[in-house]
Each structure stands twice: as C-alpha cells, then as structure tokens.
Amino acid sequence: MSSITTPKVNQGDSKHLYTVIVLGASGDLAKKKTFPALFGLYKNKYLDQNTRIIGYARTKMDQTTFEGHVSKYIKLKTEADKAALQQFLKLCSYQDGQYDQDKDFQNLEKHILEVEKASGSTARLFYMALPPSVFIPVATSLKRNNYHSVEKDGILTRLIVEKPFGMDLESSRKLGRELGALFNEDEIYRIDHYLGKEMVKNLMILRFANVIFGSVWNRQSIDNVQITFKEKIGTEGRGGYFDEFGIIRDVMQNHLLQILSLVAMEPPVSLSAEDVRDEKVKVLRFIPPIVKENVLLGQYGKSEDGKEPGYLDDKTVPHGSKTPTYAAATLFIHNDRWSGVPFMLKCGKALDQQKTEIRIQFKDVPGNLFTGLSRNEIVIRVQPNEAVYVKMMNKEPGLGMKTIISDLDLSYSSRFNDSVIPEAYESLILDALNGDHSNFVRDDELDAAWKIFTPILKTIDQGAIDPIPYAYGSRGPKGVSEFVAKHGYTRGEQAYVWPLHSEAGKDATGKDQQFKNKSN
Numbered sequence: 259m260s261s262i263t264t265p266k267v268n269q270g271d272s273k274h275l276y277t278v279i280v281l282g283a284s285g286d287l288a289k290k291k292t293f294p295a296l297f298g299l300y301k302n303k304y305l306d307q308n309t310r311i312i313g314y315a316r317t318k319m320d321q322t323t324f325e326g327h328v329s330k331y332i333k334l335k336t337e338a339d340k341a342a343l344q345q346f347l348k349l350c351s352y353q354d355g356q357y358d359q360d361k362d363f364q365n366l367e368k369h370i371l372e373v374e375k376a377s378g379s380t381a382r383l384f385y386m387a388l389p390p391s392v393f394i395p396v397a398t399s400l401k402r403n404n405y406h407s408v409e410k411d412g413i414l415t416r417l418i419v420e421k422p423f424g425m426d427l428e429s430s431r432k433l434g435r436e437l438g439a440l441f442n443e444d445e446i447y448r449i450d451h452y453l454g455k456e457m458v459k460n461l462m463i464l465r466f467a468n469v470i471f472g473s474v475w476n477r478q479s480i481d482n483v484q485i486t487f488k489e490k491i492g493t494e495g496r497g498g499y500f501d502e503f504g505i506i507r508d509v510m511q512n513h514l515l516q517i518l519s520l521v522a523m524e525p526p527v528s529l530s531a532e533d534v535r536d537e538k539v540k541v542l543r544f545i546p547p548i549v550k551e552n553v554l555l556g557q558y559g560k561s562e563d564g565k566e567p568g569y570l571d572d573k574t575v576p577h578g579s580k581t582p583t584y585a586a587a588t589l590f591i592h593n594d595r596w597s598g599v600p601f602m603l604k605c606g607k608a609l610d611q612q613k614t615e616i617r618i619q620f621k622d623v624p625g626n627l628f629t630g631l632s633r634n635e636i637v638i639r640v641q642p643n644e645a646v647y648v649k650m651m652n653k654e655p656g657l658g659m660k661t662i663i664s665d666l667d668l669s670y671s672s673r674f675n676d677s678v679i680p681e682a683y684e685s686l687i688l689d690a691l692n693g694d695h696s697n698f699v700r701d702d703e704l705d706a707a708w709k710i711f712t713p714i715l716k717t718i719d720q721g722a723i724d725p726i727p728y729a730y731g732s733r734g735p736k737g738v739s740e741f742v743a744k745h746g747y748t749r750g751e752q753a754y755v756w757p758l759h760s761e762a763g764k765d766a767t768g769k770d771q772q773f774k775n776k777s778n
C-alpha cells in the first residue's frame with residue numbers, strides 16, 4: 259500500500275520554540291479553523307509539545323469559556339483524542355483587549371513574556387483571524403508593543419494574515435504599503451487556504467514528476483481548462499459581509515486563480531518558495547484583464563420548492579443588490595504554452611452539489627478512424643473525495659470494435675485508505691512555523707492577480723452587469739452550459755456513468771454500469 263507524503267515531523271523552525279498568538283480568537287475563523295488546526299498538529303505531534311497558544315480578542319472570557327470556544331469545532335473520535343484535547347487546553351490561555359489601545363497590547367506583551375518564561379519559547383507567530391477593518395490598527399499595535407527580532411532580542415516574529423487582501427488593485431497596494439512599513443515580506447505569511455489543500459499541493463508533482471502529463475500540458479494537446487468551485491450552502495448568516503465582496507472577490511480572484519497559476523506555470527528552477535512564486539507571478543503577468551464578454555454572473559433566488567431562501571431574502575443584504583453569488587469567467591494566457599486555450603473559472607454558492615475540481619479537456623483525435631469519440635479529460639478532484647481520473651476511450655469488451663468511454667481512476671479513498679489527508683490550515687500553519695513561504699501568497703503575486711480582476715470588478719460594482727437569477731440548489735444560472743460550450747468544452751456523444759466501485763455501481767448481472775453505456 260502506497261502512502262501519501264505527510265509533512266515532515268518538525269518541531270517548528272529547528273532552533274525555535276513557538277508561542278502562537280491568535281488575534282480575533284473569539285471569532286468564527288478562529289473557532290472553526292485555527293484552533294482545530296492547531297489541535298490537529300498538536301495531536302499528531304507536528305507541534306512541539308511545549309508550544310503555547312494565546313487567544314486575544316475584545317470579548318471578555320474566563321478560561322473555561324475560552325476553552326469551550328477552542329474546543330467547539332474540534333472533532334474527537336477516540337478516547338486518545340479526548341485525552342489529547344485536555345492536554346492541549348492546558349497550553350491555551352486568553353487575554354482580552356481592544357484592537358487599537360497600546361495599553362491592551364502592553365498587557366498582552368506581559369502575558370506573552372510570562373508564557374515565554376515558563377515555556378522557554380523564542381518565537382512568536384501572530385495569527386490575524388480578524389476583519390480587514392482592524393487589520394492595520396492591529397499590525398501597528400503589534401509592531402509598537404509586541405515585536406521583537408532575532409538580531410536584537412533573540413526572538414523571532416512571524417505574522418499570518420487572512421484574506422481579503424484588499425478590494426481591488428488600489429486598496430491592495432495601500433494595504434501592502436502599510437503592512438510593508440511594519441513587517442518585512444519574509445515575516446508575512448498571506449494565507450490562501452486552497453494552497454494548503456492536498457490536491458492543490460499535488461499539482462506540481464502531477465505535472466513535473468510525470469513525463470506522460472508533462473509532454474501534453476500545452477496548447478498543442480489541450481483544448482480548454484475548467485476550474486470549478488461549487489457550494490451547496492448559500493451565504494446564510496454572512497449575507498451582509500458577502501454583499502460587499504461578491505463571489506469573484508470571495509473565491510475566484512484568490513482560490514481559483516491560485517489553482518490556475520499552479521496548473522499553468524512553467525516548471526520552477528527549484529522547489530524553493532521564491533522559485534515557485536517567481537513562476538506563479540510570471541504566468542499571471544501573461545493574463546490580460548478579463549473582459550465583460552467573457553463573464554457570466556448569477557444570483558440565487560429561492561429553491562424550486564420554496565423552502566430555501568433567496569439571496570435577497572437575507573435581511574442583511576441591501577434591497578435590490580446586484581452582487582453575484584455565481585460567476586463564470588474565461589481567462590487567456592498569452593504565452594507560447596497556452597496561447598488560445600480558454601481557462602474557465604466557475605464558482606457559485608447555493609448550487610446542486612459541493613465540489614472543487616480542475617477539468618483539463620484535450621483536443622479531438624485527428625482523423626476519422628472511429629466515430630462518436632469523447633475527448634480525453636484529466637480531472638483533478640480537489641474536494642470532496644479527492645481523486646485524479648483520466649477519461650479515455652477503450653474497446654468495449656466483447657466481439658466487435660465498439661469504443662467505450664472509461665477512466666483511469668485514482669480515487670484516494672481506495673488507493674490511500676490508510677492515510678489521513680491533513681486539513682489545509684494544518685498544513686499551512688506548519689509551513690509558517692517551519693518558515694516555508696512556498697504555499698503563501700507573495701505581494702507581487704497579489705498585485706498581478708488584482709490587475710486581472712480589477713477592471714471587471716469595477717464594471718460589476720457600477721451595476722453594469724445584471725446577474726442572471728438561478729434557483730437555490732440548481733446547477734447555476736441558465737446559460738452556463740452555453741458559456742462553457744462557447745469556450746470549447748464538449749460533453750461528448752457517449753453518456754458516461756462512473757461505476758463507483760461498489761455494489762451500488764453494479765447492475766443486476768454484476769457488470770459495472772459503465773458497460774451499459776451507449777457506444778457507436
């Protein structure tokens with residue numbers, strides 16, 4: 259049985275023991291992602307057992323309430339997990355304070371110093387799980403009251419920053435300038451949690467460690483690429499926040515574009531963070547801004563049965579808002595490898611299913627030896643049910659020479675069933691502790707990304723594109739199939755059913771359902 263690569267066991271930066279300070283510790287992100295990820299690392303011994311965790315936020319909480327908050331989303335499967343959580347909570351403490359008061363950050367400093375004295379830690383990782391409005395005030399207060407350097411005091415400081423990194427090119431640059439005046443680029447870790455997902459991290463290996471993929475990864479062989487993000491849930495509970503941003507800023511400009519850059523970049527000189535990020539920036543700079551003609555927007559309404567509310571039914575959403583909850587956009591990369599190949603990014607909320615996938619569709623087979631062929635596709639399923647499958651034509655078993663569509667299927671659940679896939683946040687926090695920037699967004703990468711999206715976002719913000727309504731729980735707005743077809747995606751003549759590798763996937767005769775497919 260093969261095993262997937264697990265992060266190297268490293269107790270943080272080799273010579274440093276960390277105190278992790280979570281700012282915004284009372285919030286949603288901290289409770290749903292940050293604390294569970296820190297616990298996951300602790301439990302699996304990727305975090306030094308002497309690491310200390312301090313929460314900081316405005317809400318007043320005693321230790322018991324804080325522990326309840328830390329534990330709320332931690333899943334405990336075994337008795338050993340329960341025991342580990344009790345040990346983990348002993349490492350956690352909380353301090354309340356405002357986000358713009360020096361005296362409160364001085365109190366935090368006293369708390370950190372006490373913790374450092376007791377644990378012997380020599381490095382601080384500040385994790386900003388905060389809304390963008392307090393981002394710079396907090397960074398300024400930290401720099402004034404809690405910043406140390408290895409050179410001056412033997413203490414290392416690192417800062418993890420969460421998106422959104424601005425609203426457009428201008429605001430992102432302003433944020434970058436203000437943050438850059440406080441911290442060095444090598445102290446900043448901008449999180450795009452999609453870069454911590456197993457299948458996104460797998461992209462470089464698939465591309466650059468397989469000669470069979472490497473040699474066809476270009477415009478000569480590939481017809482079009484789709485990167486799709488679908489969520490079943492709507493904006494429930496965060497409509498007010500979401501309305502300021504819309505789906506393009508929420509998902510497409512960051513998560514999907516990061517995936518695109520890994521799919522499309524040239525091989526890096528080495529796996530070093532700077533070499534990888536140099537290539538990602540380079541490919542983004544070959545992409546001109548998205549034009550209106552290559553965009554389709556949607557906004558969800560009530561579900562067909564009327565049970566699920568529409569986006570505009572949310573009282574926190576401004577009346578008559580045109581904010582898109584669905585977007586499809588086609589980008590082109592004007593370089594030798596990709597010229598003319600459409601990269602379609604699609605994302606939406608309140609859709610028929612949850613999935614994130616990369617679908618690389620190849621050109622038609624030249625000539626007319628066979629008819630009714632479907633195109634080859636490489637599909638990389640990021641989530642759920644991680645998989646890589648290659649759709650290909652095969653001879654239908656039996657007498658005759660009929661073709662049938664089939665697949666080479668690498669489903670992680672059956673191939674790597676003894677391996678645990680780490681949560682994206684676990685992987686990224688470990689990288690930050692280890693000082694590895696490869697899977698974090700560099701400032702010039704951000705700049706290149708905003709250049710692609712800012713003009714179309716301005717057009718959308720002016721209300722110049724009406725979103726097409728779609729029902730909650732549907733495939734998206736009418737026109738999506740035509741949109742992808744316009745940019746070259748062909749569904750093929752043969753119906754394709756995945757046999758599922760289970761009894762449910764067999765028909766009455768015990769044959770895989772796949773063989774019931776109609777072929778030429």
Ligand SMILES: NC(=O)C1=CN([C@@H]2O[C@H](COP(=O)(O)OP(=O)(O)OC[C@H]3O[C@@H](n4cnc5c(N)ncnc54)[C@H](OP(=O)(O)O)[C@@H]3O)[C@@H](O)[C@H]2O)C=CC1
Nearest residue numbers: 486617637643645646647665667668669733739754755756
């Ligand atoms: N290892 C694994 O896990 C494997 C799983 N499978 C599963 O088998 C099933 C079929 O796989 P696959 O061949 O890749 O998918 P299909 O080719 O059936 O369809 C996928 C693509 O076509 C689009 N699409 C779906 N329905 C329509 C429609 N009615 N009109 C136009 N476009 C449509 C989808 O778009 P959109 O998503 O945007 O709606 C998507 O881009 C999937 O559920 C897949 O996950 C297959 C092989 C291996």
Ligand SMILES: O=C1O[C@H](COP(=O)(O)O)[C@@H](O)[C@H](O)[C@H]1O
Nearest residue numbers: 451452489508509513614641682
């Ligand atoms: O950043 C975001 O991502 C989530 C989806 O993340 P996932 O890991 O669950 O796929 C999305 O729901 C949210 O709107 C967005 O801000």
